[in-house]
Amino acid sequence: MKPFAIKNIAGYALLMLACTSFGQNIPSQTPQNVVQLSASGSVEVQQDLLSITMNTTRDGPDAATIQAQLKQALETALAEAKKAAVPGQLDVRTGNFSLAPRYGRDGKITNWQGGTELVLEGRDFTRISATAGKLQTLTIGGVGFGLSREQRARVEGEAQAMAIERYKAKAGEIAKAFGFSGYSLREVSVTANDQGYAPRPRVMAMSAALASDAALPVEAGKSTVLVTVSGAIQLK
Numbered sequence: 001m002k003p004f005a006i007k008n009i010a011g012y013a014l015l016m017l018a019c020t021s022f023g024q025n026i027p028s029q030t031p032q033n034v035v036q037l038s039a040s041g042s043v044e045v046q047q048d049l050l051s052i053t054m055n056t057t058r059d060g061p062d063a064a065t066i067q068a069q070l071k072q073a074l075e076t077a078l079a080e081a082k083k084a085a086v087p088g089q090l091d092v093r094t095g096n097f098s099l100a101p102r103y104g105r106d107g108k109i110t111n112w113q114g115g116t117e118l119v120l121e122g123r124d125f126t127r128i129s130a131t132a133g134k135l136q137t138l139t140i141g142g143v144g145f146g147l148s149r150e151q152r153a154r155v156e157g158e159a160q161a162m163a164i165e166r167y168k169a170k171a172g173e174i175a176k177a178f179g180f181s182g183y184s185l186r187e188v189s190v191t192a193n194d195q196g197y198a199p200r201p202r203v204m205a206m207s208a209a210l211a212s213d214a215a216l217p218v219e220a221g222k223s224t225v226l227v228t229v230s231g232a233i234q235l236k
Contacts, residue, residue, distance in 0.1 A: 033236070034232050035171075039166035039170050039230075041158075041159040041162025041227050042159055043155045048147060048148050049147055050218060052132045052144075053118075054119070054132060054138035055115060055118070056073050056137065061110075074094065074138075077118050086122070090121075090128050091120075094118055095117025095118060096115065097116045099114035100112070116138075120132055129218050163228060180236060183235050189229070191230075193225075
């Protein structure tokens, strides 16, 4: 049995050597006539989503008392806000609720500080700003503008179509400039984002609204939705 085993081992070694030699003779296939390029499309649109964050803070020596005060302030505001809630037009949700100790130089707790938030968001600016002015247990902590899901989807579609057409046109021009009759796509990626400036209400106007239960003056800006198409083409 030993000579048979030796012959088999010798044959296997010869086979491996032949495969290795064959692999070394295969030329590397480097892509030829491949061009990387990108193109963008942008659409400017009016912001149609308003978000107002209402908040309050409390501090004192007793954690349980602070928590109870925050809970009461939030529940009162939430009950009032829900009266005006309409899906999509005015959505109400709770935000952060925090309670943390404050320490003295000796490392011991001196008092407790906490805060709570309520967020009003939607497309009905008048309803949202009027509701914010009625919440007496919370004050306005921030105002932001953006695009609703429906608005964003519609505008992204327009910007994407624009970017793709520009990408195709640029690819055709490059192919022609290099003396080729056309091209084929190798790989493509599409990314989208939006940029915009949202003017904030004046502090004096915010204070007046809270004092008189009047609607908070708000004015939205515009967002620019940018879609970029990038990738590689094979000239042919």
